Amino acid sequence: MTTNILLVGVGGQGTILMSKVLSAGLAQLGYDFKMSEIHGMSQRGGTVTTQIRYGDKVYAPNIGQQEADVIVSFEKVEALRALPFLKKGGIMLTDTHEIYSMPVLTGKAEYPSNALEALAETVENLTVVRAREKAMELGNVRVQNICLLGALVNVLKLDAVDWKTLLASFVPEKALAVNQQAFEAGCAMVK
Numbered sequence: 001m002t003t004n005i006l007l008v009g010v011g012g013q014g015t016i017l018m019s020k021v022l023s024a025g026l027a028q029l030g031y032d033f034k035m036s037e038i039h040g041m042s043q044r045g046g047t048v049t050t051q052i053r054y055g056d057k058v059y060a061p062n063i064g065q066q067e068a069d070v071i072v073s074f075e076k077v078e079a080l081r082a083l084p085f086l087k088k089g090g091i092m093l094t095d096t097h098e099i100y101s102m103p104v105l106t107g108k109a110e111y112p113s114n115a116l117e118a119l120a121e122t123v124e125n126l127t128v129v130r131a132r133e134k135a136m137e138l139g140n141v142r143v144q145n146i147c148l149l150g151a152l153v154n155v156l157k158l159d160a161v162d163w164k165t166l167l168a169s170f171v172p173e174k175a176l177a178v179n180q181q182a183f184e185a186g187c188a189m190v191k
Contacts, residue, residue: 002055003156004063008082009048009074010099014145018072019050021149021170025161026054034061047078072152074131074144075099076115083122091125093151093190095144097132127151127190134185140175143182150186 005022009015019035026033033054038047051063065084073079073094086092096116103109112118119126131147146167153163164180171179 002053002058004067004069004087005052005054005152006063006068006071006082006085007050007052007074008071008078009145010078011048013048013074014142015048015050015074017170018145018149019052021146021163021166022052022152024169025153025158025163025166026052028161028166029158031055032058034058036061047081049082070152070155072148074148076119077112079119080112080115083119086123089124091127091155092119092123093127093129093148093155094119095129095131095148097144127155129186129189131182131186131189134189135182138178138181138185140178140182143175143179146171146179146182147186147189150183150188151190152186153183154187154190 007015007019016037023033023035031054033052036051038049051061053061063085066087068085068087068090070091071082071086073082075097076094079092079094100111104111129148129151132144134147135141135144163183167179168176
């Protein structure tokens, strides 16, 4: 059996780092996995998408529409955009954070104020994770991604990895403690 995970966010939110840490953990668990990154205009605040597939044997990284078992969204409009990829009965974890695109900032478009309501009407297994808020409470907004990683690890029951030690391979020592706290906080948010 293969599990399909789609991570969606905006450039600068740490989507790629989260996918690398997750992939390293999956490798430690002995899974075969494939990962694919799509950066778009990420350096200009555009969408960043990572597809991760893992299981006994995985042949390709691509996730088609209605194939994602889990979608993790760093921003609620990105969650709406990713919705066609979620399989029936799939799980969606989304942050409540809002990032305004250039058309919204220039007044040419309107940010959908009902994004969470629209998701709640459509997604059976929706969990709202206030990861950015928790990251700000911890004093470092950049750990939003690791907070979401903790939530995902808990949902997928991938706790046989020492994730806090694994984080040391990916984040600078000066940021390790806050990343470990963010991971724990994310796990606690979805119990």
